[in-house]
Amino acid sequence: MVGIVLSYTTLGIDAYQISVEADIGTGFNPMNIVGMASNAVKESKDRVIAAIKNSGYQISTQHYTINLAPADLKKDSAALDLPIALAILQCNEIFRIIDYDTIAMIGELSLDGFVRPVAGVLPIALAAKKEGIDTLIVPLENAEEAAIIEGLNVIPVTSLRECVSWLCKETEIMAANVDREKIFQVLNDFPVDxxxxxxxxxxxxxxxxxxxxxxxxxxxxxxxxxxxxxxxxxxxxxxxxxxxxxxxxxxxxxxxxxxxxxxxxxxxxxxxxxxxxxxxxxxxxxxxxxxxxxxxxxxxxxxxxxxxxxxxxxxxxxxxxxxxxxxxxxxxxxxxxxxxxxxxxxxxxxxxxxxxxxxxxxxxxxxxxxxxxxxxxxxxxxxxxxxxxxxxxxxxxxxxxxxxxxxxxxxxxxxxxxxxxxxxxxxxxFKGTGIFNNSQMNSKQLRKFCILDDASNALLQNAIDKMGYSARVFDRILKVSRTIADLEGRKDIISDDISEAIQYRTLDRKYWS
The missing domain is CATH 3.40.50.300 (P-loop containing nucleotide triphosphate hydrolases)
Known part of the structure; x- marks a missing residue:
């Protein structure tokens, strides 16, 4: 019997769904993990077996093959401990996940079977919601982070036994819940001024x-x-x-x-x-x-x-x-x-x-x-x-x-x-251009939005001739001038804006003190 559990791994800042499959076979090693697993994942074999044993479960001592699919995706996280343990328990017919395609889980296991927090929970929760996963089982310490994603049923667990008990409907665990409005209210709450x-x-x-x-x-x-x-x-x-x-x-x-x-x-x-x-x-x-x-x-x-x-x-x-x-x-x-x-x-x-x-x-x-x-x-x-x-x-x-x-x-x-x-x-x-502030303007937008009058042109030309500014510095002065005018609510740039922007180029002067 093959045990199958859905989980996630992160690559960069994005999460990808993987299928953890376990099968009992013959071989010399107690467990073999395949599917582009890193050392952090491969080292889980002894940790997982000890966690299962110390949680009170009796499993076969035969060889286990653990497949992490898709095989061409790198896996580098101890967060696969819990899914691997549950897949092994399933192939030993200790329990069975009926709707396995709607439930995903992550978590690192300690030797005594307790679940430890892991990194990357937020991108995993985002990916799970996007791919139609109804329930995400996570370590208790990661529950609030995952629960921020609305519409996802987040189940916090503290141990392997508690997780199995919930999956078998023997124990009821309240889904994690956070007050999103309250979180939004404390955004931008700074201790300094x-x-x-x-x-x-x-x-x-x-x-x-x-x-x-x-x-x-x-x-x-x-x-x-x-x-x-x-x-x-x-x-x-x-x-x-x-x-x-x-x-x-x-x-x-x-x-x-x-x-x-x-x-x-x-x-x-x-x-x-x-x-x-x-x-x-x-x-x-x-x-x-x-x-x-x-x-x-x-x-x-x-x-x-x-x-x-x-x-x-x-x-x-x-x-x-x-x-x-x-x-x-x-x-x-x-x-x-x-x-x-x-x-x-x-x-x-x-x-x-x-x-x-x-x-x-x-x-x-x-x-x-x-x-x-x-x-x-x-x-x-x-x-x-x-x-x-x-x-x-x-x-x-x-x-x-x-x-x-x-x-x-x-x-x-x-x-x-x-x-x-x-x-x-x-x-x-800049509406509709993909640009959000003046510092991101390109040369075409500079010509369009940074039109100078004669006095401003003369002031800027004099500064460039004396200071030897590069073309990039010329653009920077125009961008800063545009911002100064925006702060004052002016549509056009005036010489005062150019003068202030030039003062903000201290290191371009030959001598300064």
């Missing part, structure tokens, strides 16, 4: 412009000037995270195994990722033998913050070019090619020199760096990467008057309201 930052009004303005147009930002300033504090508050002024975006971002985190840290199993605020400068290019961009999303994909729909940008390895920074331009990351391997979404806002920070105090007026902190060492320090960031960062803004040290004062400036909710108005203008402008 932009008004926490004292002073730095020019930098706050630059970040508001960046949030309104989806522009990348580089902050330059001495240690302790508040660069990290400002960066951590950027998600609070970005447009509200809606439920669709929350599910899209949570799907990526679920595959990476981080969703268990989220309240109600879903990401409720825009992601903010801040990897250390010792990160490898694979960890940043994604990859591995079975490719997993990297930091750029975990930042999807949120912010990627790179503190001390020149300290990152050159090869690591250069891999950012594709996601910054295309919004996706493509990982190619001999057997397959996977694409991960990576639409994020890049916020980076750096010191003006190796010691950090070049141009600073802080007493007892005078810069003694040689000009050559300063140039070498800044040259760690390549020109092509700098060209892809729309806004460069200086962050000066904070004065005592600002530090001693009460929190001043607009709250995040007020700034976000202005950002939302500007985004609404952009939404109407």
């Amino acid at each position: 932009m008004s926490d930052v004292k002073g730095q009004f020019q930098v706050k303005r630059a970040l508001e412009v960046a949030a309104a147009g989806g522009h990348n930002v580089l902050m330059i300033g001495p240690p302790g000037s508040g660069k990290t504090m400002l960066a951590r508050r950027v998600p609070t002024i970005l447009p509200e995270l809606n439920l669709e975006e929350a599910l899209e971002a949570t799907k990526i985190h679920s595959v990476a195994g981080y969703s268990k840290n989220f309240r109600n199993g879903i990401l409720t605020t825009r992601p903010f990722r801040s990897p250390h400068h010792t990160i490898s290019d694979v960890a940043l961009i994604g990859g591995g033998a079975f490719p997993k999303p990297g930091e750029v994909s975990l930042s999807h729909r949120g912010v990627l913050f790179l503190d001390e940008l020149p300290e990152f390895k050159r090869v690591v920074l250069e891999v950012l070019r594709q996601p910054l331009e295309d919004g996706v990351v493509t990982i190619s391997r001999a057997a397959s090619s996977l694409t991960f979404p990576a639409e994020f806002m890049l916020i980076a920070s750096m010191n003006p020199c190796p010691c950090g105090y070049f141009g600073s007026n802080i007493p007892n902190h005078q810069c003694n760096c040689e000009w050559g060492s300063i140039l070498r320090y800044r040259s760690r960031i390549s020109g092509p990467l700098l060209d892809r960062i729309d806004i460069h803004v200086e962050v000066p040290s904070v004065s005592y008057a600002d530090l001693a004062s009460l929190p001043t400036g607009d709250k995040s909710v007020d700034i976000r309201a202005r950002v939302n108005k500007a985004r609404a203008i952009q939404h109407d402008r």
Whole structure:
């Protein structure tokens, strides 16, 4: 008798249905797993047999053949433990799943038969709902995450015996249920606020412009000037995270195994990722033998913050070019090619020199760096990467008057309201084009939506002639100018918008302090 159970495996950020088949035969090994199973799956043979035995079931000691179909799909997850155990119990005629084509299950087993949580539950639940699965059996700890998907009957189990008992209708288990309206209400609930930052009004303005147009930002300033504090508050002024975006971002985190840290199993605020400068290019961009999303994909729909940008390895920074331009990351391997979404806002920070105090007026902190060492320090960031960062803004040290004062400036909710108005203008402008903000405009759209008057043309021409800006920088200035005009509710770009946008190109100047 062949035992058949439906389950799922993840590849990239998507889930695929597989059929777990078990048969008793003859052979020297107690179990043989076939169907492109990874070591993580093959190692389950001893774990599954021990879990069955310690759950009180007596099974044949003959050879078992476990087939994971389709055979041409890679399987790399201990989440197949529970399906394999149930398939073995079925082929031993201990019980039988009648409507096996409407029930799917996932879960890792411990040696004593208890079910442990697994990664990738949200994409599995989405795939199960799409393919007409009525019931999904999951570990108790993953139940809330799966129950977010409406119309899917999610059964939480804690052990193999409990799962079998429910399948045999001997035990009743309440289906997992979450209040989706309540989850939506706590979206965008941030513990920090932009008004926490004292002073730095020019930098706050630059970040508001960046949030309104989806522009990348580089902050330059001495240690302790508040660069990290400002960066951590950027998600609070970005447009509200809606439920669709929350599910899209949570799907990526679920595959990476981080969703268990989220309240109600879903990401409720825009992601903010801040990897250390010792990160490898694979960890940043994604990859591995079975490719997993990297930091750029975990930042999807949120912010990627790179503190001390020149300290990152050159090869690591250069891999950012594709996601910054295309919004996706493509990982190619001999057997397959996977694409991960990576639409994020890049916020980076750096010191003006190796010691950090070049141009600073802080007493007892005078810069003694040689000009050559300063140039070498800044040259760690390549020109092509700098060209892809729309806004460069200086962050000066904070004065005592600002530090001693009460929190001043607009709250995040007020700034976000202005950002939302500007985004609404952009939404109407680019309706039906697949573009959602000014930073994504192509050359044709720049010519259409960034028409300059004579004064603006003269100002921009003078800046380009003196600074030697590249064609890409020229486009960036136009995009930022368009965003500034949108924030002010103006249909046309004026010279003041061009002037402000030029001020946001600090690192393009030959000398700056």
